[in-house]
Amino acid sequence: MQKKTKKKTTPKGKGEPTDKLVGFGTNVLTQINKMENPDIKLPIRALSNIYFDEKHKLIRLGDKISHRTYLNVAHTRKFMQTLLVASECKKIINQNVTTSIRDLYYALKHTIPGTNENTFEDQSESDPILEDLEAALNTLREALHLQADRKGYVAGPIMINDSGDRIDCSKMGSSGWAIPSNVEPEIIKFEKCTADFVLVVEKDAVWQRLNEDKFWRKQNCLILTGKGQPARGTRRLINRFHKELKLPVYVLTDADPWGYYIYSVIKQGSINLSFLSDRLGTPSAKFIGLTAQDVEKYGITKNVTIKLNQGDIKRTNEMLKYVWFKPKEWQKELRHMLEKGYKLELEALSSKGIKFISEKYLPEKISKKEFLP
Amino acid sequence: MQKKTKKKTTPKGKGEPTDKLVGFGTNVLTQINKMENPDIKLPIRALSNIYFDEKHKLIRLGDKISHRTYLNVAHTRKFMQTLLVASECKKIINQNVTTSIRDLYYALKHTIPGTNENTFEDQSESDPILEDLEAALNTLREALHLQADRKGYVAGPIMINDSGDRIDCSKMGSSGWAIPSNVEPEIIKFEKCTADFVLVVEKDAVWQRLNEDKFWRKQNCLILTGKGQPARGTRRLINRFHKELKLPVYVLTDADPWGYYIYSVIKQGSINLSFLSDRLGTPSAKFIGLTAQDVEKYGITKNVTIKLNQGDIKRTNEMLKYVWFKPKEWQKELRHMLEKGYKLELEALSSKGIKFISEKYLPEKISKKEFLP
Numbered sequence: 001m002q003k004k005t006k007k008k009t010t011p012k013g014k015g016e017p018t019d020k021l022v023g024f025g026t027n028v029l030t031q032i033n034k035m036e037n038p039d040i041k042l043p044i045r046a047l048s049n050i051y052f053d054e055k056h057k058l059i060r061l062g063d064k065i066s067h068r069t070y071l072n073v074a075h076t077r078k079f080m081q082t083l084l085v086a087s088e089c090k091k092i093i094n095q096n097v098t099t100s101i102r103d104l105y106y107a108l109k110h111t112i113p114g115t116n117e118n119t120f121e122d123q124s125e126s127d128p129i130l131e132d133l134e135a136a137l138n139t140l141r142e143a144l145h146l147q148a149d150r151k152g153y154v155a156g157p158i159m160i161n162d163s164g165d166r167i168d169c170s171k172m173g174s175s176g177w178a179i180p181s182n183v184e185p186e187i188i189k190f191e192k193c194t195a196d197f198v199l200v201v202e203k204d205a206v207w208q209r210l211n212e213d214k215f216w217r218k219q220n221c222l223i224l225t226g227k228g229q230p231a232r233g234t235r236r237l238i239n240r241f242h243k244e245l246k247l248p249v250y251v252l253t254d255a256d257p258w259g260y261y262i263y264s265v266i267k268q269g270s271i272n273l274s275f276l277s278d279r280l281g282t283p284s285a286k287f288i289g290l291t292a293q294d295v296e297k298y299g300i301t302k303n304v305t306i307k308l309n310q311g312d313i314k315r316t317n318e319m320l321k322y323v324w325f326k327p328k329e330w331q332k333e334l335r336h337m338l339e340k341g342y343k344l345e346l347e348a349l350s351s352k353g354i355k356f357i358s359e360k361y362l363p364e365k366i367s368k369k370e371f372l373p
Numbered sequence: 374m375q376k377k378t379k380k381k382t383t384p385k386g387k388g389e390p391t392d393k394l395v396g397f398g399t400n401v402l403t404q405i406n407k408m409e410n411p412d413i414k415l416p417i418r419a420l421s422n423i424y425f426d427e428k429h430k431l432i433r434l435g436d437k438i439s440h441r442t443y444l445n446v447a448h449t450r451k452f453m454q455t456l457l458v459a460s461e462c463k464k465i466i467n468q469n470v471t472t473s474i475r476d477l478y479y480a481l482k483h484t485i486p487g488t489n490e491n492t493f494e495d496q497s498e499s500d501p502i503l504e505d506l507e508a509a510l511n512t513l514r515e516a517l518h519l520q521a522d523r524k525g526y527v528a529g530p531i532m533i534n535d536s537g538d539r540i541d542c543s544k545m546g547s548s549g550w551a552i553p554s555n556v557e558p559e560i561i562k563f564e565k566c567t568a569d570f571v572l573v574v575e576k577d578a579v580w581q582r583l584n585e586d587k588f589w590r591k592q593n594c595l596i597l598t599g600k601g602q603p604a605r606g607t608r609r610l611i612n613r614f615h616k617e618l619k620l621p622v623y624v625l626t627d628a629d630p631w632g633y634y635i636y637s638v639i640k641q642g643s644i645n646l647s648f649l650s651d652r653l654g655t656p657s658a659k660f661i662g663l664t665a666q667d668v669e670k671y672g673i674t675k676n677v678t679i680k681l682n683q684g685d686i687k688r689t690n691e692m693l694k695y696v697w698f699k700p701k702e703w704q705k706e707l708r709h710m711l712e713k714g715y716k717l718e719l720e721a722l723s724s725k726g727i728k729f730i731s732e733k734y735l736p737e738k739i740s741k742k743e744f745l746p
Contacts (some may be wrong), residue, residue, distance in 0.1 A: 092727065098585055100578035103723040106677055110724070118676055147581055151524075153551060162546025173535025174560060178526060178551035181581070187547060205473035208520055208554070212471055303484050303491055350476040351483070354465065 017144055020137040021090045028083065037071040040082055043135045043275060050274050052323045057267075057283035059324075061135065061274040081129045084108050084119060089133070089144040098145045098182065101127060135275040142182040142233070150181040152234040153204070155211050156222035161189040169222070176211060179224075183237045190245060194220070198241050199288070199362070201225045202253035202262055206346045206357065213358040219366065222247070229262050232273070235280040238266060242282045249282050250371065252362070255290035256306075256343035257315035260325075260334075263287050268324050286371035288362070290346060292337040298361065304351045305342035312343060327373045390517055393510040394463045401456065410444040413455055416508045416648060423647050425696045430656035431641050432697075434508065434648040454502045457481050457492060462506070462517040471518045471555065474500060508648040515555040515606070523554040525607040526577070528584050529595035534562040542595070549584060552597075556610045563618060567593070571614050572661070572735070574598045575626040575635055579719045579730065586731040592739065595620070602635050605646070608653040611639060615655045622655050623744065625735070628663035629679075629716035630688040633698075633707075636660050641697050659744035661735070663719060665710040671734065677724045678715035685716060700746045 024040075031038045042065065043049065049062040070079045088108055092099055099107070105126040111118050120126050134141055141148060153176035160167040160177060169177045180188070199221050201207045207225035210216070216223045222241065226234040241247045251266055253259030267285045269277030295305060308316070319325050320334050337343065349357045365371070397413075404411045415438065416422065422435040443452045461481055465472055472480070478499040484491055493499050507514055514521060526549035533540040533550060542550045553561070572594050574580045580598035583589070589596045595614065599607040614620045624639055626632030640658045642650030668678060681689070692698050693707050710716065722730045738744070 095727070097582075097727055099582065099723070099727055100720065102578060102718070102720045103582070103727065106718075106720045106723040107727065109677055110674070111676055147578060150548070150577070160546075162548065165544040165546040167544075167546060171538040171540075173533075173538040173540060173553065174555065175523070175535065175551040175553040178548040180546065180548040182547065204523070205475060205520060209472065209476070301483065304479055304482055345475070345479075347473065347475045347479040350472070350479040354468070354470055354472055354476065354480065 017137070017139050018090065018093055020139060021086055021093070021144075024086055024137060025083075025090070037069050038079070039070075040068040040079065041065050041136065042068055042132050045131065045135055045275065047271065050271055052268070053277075054323075056278070057324070058277040058281050059269045059271060059274045060277055078129065081120065081125065082132060085126060085129045085133055089146070092145045098147055100147045101130060101141070104130070104146060138275070140184065140232075140236070140276060140279060142184050142236075147181040148232045150179060150233050151227045151231050152179040152225055152237075153177060153207060153227075154179060154222055154224045154237075156216035157195050157220065158193040158222055159191040161191050163187055166191065170216070174208070174211065176207070176223075179231075179234050179237055181231070181233045183233050183240065185240070188237075188240075190240075193222075193245050193247075195222045195245075195247060196220045197248040197250060197366075198222045198224055198238065200230075200238060200249060200251045200266060200285075201346075202228065202251075202259055203346055206252070209354070210358050210362075213355060215358045215362070219363065226262075226266075230266065232276075232280060235266060235282075238285075239280055239282050242284065249285040250288040250366070251285055252288050252346070253290070254343070254345045255292050255294065255337070256345070257312050257319060259290070260287075260319060261315075264322075264324055286373065288365050288371055290344060290349075291333050291372065292340055292342065292344070293333060294361075295340070295342070295344065298349075298352065300344070300348060301351060302342075304348040305340075305344045308337070308341050308343055313338065329372045333372060390510070390512050391463065391466055393512060394459055394466070394517075397459055397506075397510060398456075398463075410442050411452070412443075413441045413452065414438050414509065415441055415505050418504065418508055418648065420644065423644055425641070426650075427696075429651070430697070431650040431654050432644060432647045433650055451502065454493065454498065455505060458499060458502045458506055462519070465518045471520055473520045474503060474514070477503070477519060511648070513557065513605075513609075513649060513652060515557050515609075520554040521605045523552060523606050524600045524604050525552040525598055525610075526550060526580060526600075527552060527595055527597045527610075528580075529589035530568050530593065531566040531595055532564040534564050536560055539564065543589070547581070547584065549580070549596075552604075552607050552610055554604070554606045556606050556613065558613070561610075561613075563613075566595075566618050566620075568595045568618075568620060569593045570621040570623060570739075571595045571597055571611065573603075573611060573622060573624045573639060573658075574719075575601065575624075575632055576719055579625070582727070583731050583735075586728060588731045588735070591731075592736065599635075599639075603639065605649075605653060608639060608655075611658070612653055612655050615657065622658040623661040623739070624658055625661050625719070626663065627716070627718045628665050628667065628710070629718070630685050630692060632663070633660075633692060634688075637695075637697055659746065661738050661744055663717060663722075664706050664745065665713055665715065665717070666706060667734075668713070668715070668717065671722075671725065673717070673721060674724060675715075677721040678713075678717045681710070681714050681716055686711065702745045706745060 028038045044064040044066050049064040053060045068075045068079050105123040109120045154169050155176040158169045204225050204227045210223050242249050251263045253262050269281035316334050401411045417437040417439050422437040426433045441448045441452050478496040482493045527542050528549040531542045540550055577598050577600045583596050615622050624636045626635050642654035689707050
């Protein structure tokens with residue numbers, strides 16, 4: 001993907017995804033012409049085929065393959081659906097339009113002539129077919145001109161070029177630049193960036209606080225929020241900020257199992273989208289906070305901590321066993337959390353004053369490089 | 374609020390909300406000085422005090438008042454909380470910072486010295502107190518420097534000035550201008566707008582489709598999405614677009630009870646925030662679609678319609694009785710929906726082709742002025 005940033009635009013209907021779709025279709029056609037039972041090869045997207053790549057520190061999809069063949073009654077319907085989705089993707093790429101996965105479902109849903117069978121009954125049938133296709137072609141749905149859900153904002157010294165419009169993220173007022181669903185280099189180009197790092201913030205309210213204090217100007221950084229678990233586009237953008245602009249990535253979440261999980265997904269990808277980890281994960285990301293240990297370090301009063309519930313305790317015990325939480329700093333933090341029996345939210349820092357987070361907590365952690373790995 | 378657009382900026386710690394907060398506090402203090410039982414008057418925010426203002430076509434709060442007094446054990450805790458929230462609001466206005474309602478809760482939560490009592494146990498205690506205060510002072514939380522949740526995007530020929538940054542909404546690429554939580558005239562100014570109307574779209578995916586087709590350029594309009602039920606800031610922005618820029622407002626939702634409800638909230642406000650209807654509602658808004666009647670009008674195939682469930686049927690029957698759905702066009706539509714037994718989503722139009730919505734459906738409805746009232 002790196003190379004593509006140098007291209008100006010991908011010519012209409014050409015380029016990597018179209019080639020892959022054509023190859024995919026040609027392969028099926030060749031088998032039919034040879035009077036063979038058409039067979040589509042799909043990577044198995046189940047836990048049995050997932051592993052943690054220690055070298056690159058990413059959750060990866062293994063090389064186990066399943067076969068989807070036409071002349072197998074258990075496969076026929078899905079085989080037909082896979083070809084329909086692939087052909088619709090090729091059509092929308094050729095038309096140079098983008099659409100949503102819901103539109104894709106509606107565009108393909110019809111009754112097969114001469115039968116009472118619908119091609120798709122529900123979007124829950126077309127969504128996994130699309131993921132199969134992404135995995136089979138080793139491509140992103142965004143490259144297939146399909147929008148994923150979008151949320152998240154960026155502010156700071158970077159000039160973005162989005163389809164010809166130049167957007168200065170240091171002049172976006174109180175709202176910031178809204179991260180679009182497709183941030184691939186064909187659409188989103190980085191024209192100029194003078195930031196020293198990216199601060200990824202779990203919560204939009206905290207992002208707004210930092211933006212109002214012009215934290216990004218004082219610390220010369222980009223501030224980015226994914227509004228909870230970041231959408232695919234946001235994770236891809238963090239990945240591109242790091243890979244292409246060489247920006248260190250620091251992640252700020254609540255001190256709770258959910259916050260730590262968000263961090264881990266940003267860092268090494270997710271099991272569900274393991275086939276995209278190298279495009280969505282940022283293994284060198286660091287965790288800046290919050291930690292349960294911050295309560296003592298910063299003298300945060302106990303009445304703004306929250307008691308761990310049964311679910312939190314179970315989850316934390318599971319996380320203690322994950323390979324990617326094995327570093328001793330994480331083991332210490334997770335054990336400390338269990339021992340103290342509390343978690344806390346970013347807003348708890350407000351009990352120390354509204355500007356505490358932007359004027360003391362973050363600057364101190366950054367200057368001392370006090371990160372968890 | 375209209376007048377304020379002419380002011381450059383509100384001086385730090387001055388202006389309407391501060392005056393109101395000072396008045397509120399002075400009133401309590403005066404009573405204490407007179408050795409009276411301090412008494413706060415609050416409008417009753419319950420269904421018993423809600424009515425539909427036929428003249429202005431808005432859901433309104435009546436004039437029934439409740440009293441919250443200090444020397445009443447059933448009121449003492451809430452009385453204390455109300456003063457805490459009011460005083461924190463004054464403090465953050467004076468500091469000229471903005472914060473979230475969650476931060477407000479954390480900033481105020483503490484153990485009362487010499488007791489085991491916390492000022493607040495949970496955010497569910499501080500949120501309604503804030504709404505009480507908004508209603509009592511007849512002001513918006515945004516004016517009290519508190520962020521509400523934000524979502525929604527705008528594209529089209531308008532130049533926005535957000536705290537000094539000029540944002541050209543016709544040059545915001547694929548993502549649009551993100552609507553901030555506070556769109557009050559002190560923060561968000563409309564510098565130049567050449568649009569003829571505003572199209573409000575329920576779904577972001579549909580907005581993205583329209584933005585990609587540059588629908589706003591072809592129709593010379595603003596396109597806005599609230600991503601489902603619009604947040605307060607988005608409803609306030611629609612209200613300001615109409616009041617200050619005199620733009621007609623057309624609303625596009627799914628043809629289902631939820632879509633019709635979204636429309637009704639944009640148009641006449643909600644029961645919950647009835648004390649803000651004149652700032653959040655836009656009574657002259659028109660409904661452009663989708664309707665269940667469109668299925669026949671545009672020859673949409675039945676297999677992309679969705680069967681009404683029991684909840685839909687119950688809800689539609691309730692809506693038939695609402696004053697604001699009394700116009701005969703709405704009665705006809707709701708009865709038609711019940712009769713046919715189906716609803717449909719905006720994406721169903723994709724079964725007629727991906728550009729059907731932007732190139733045929735909407736232009737035709739707009740040119741023929743085919744709206745529901």
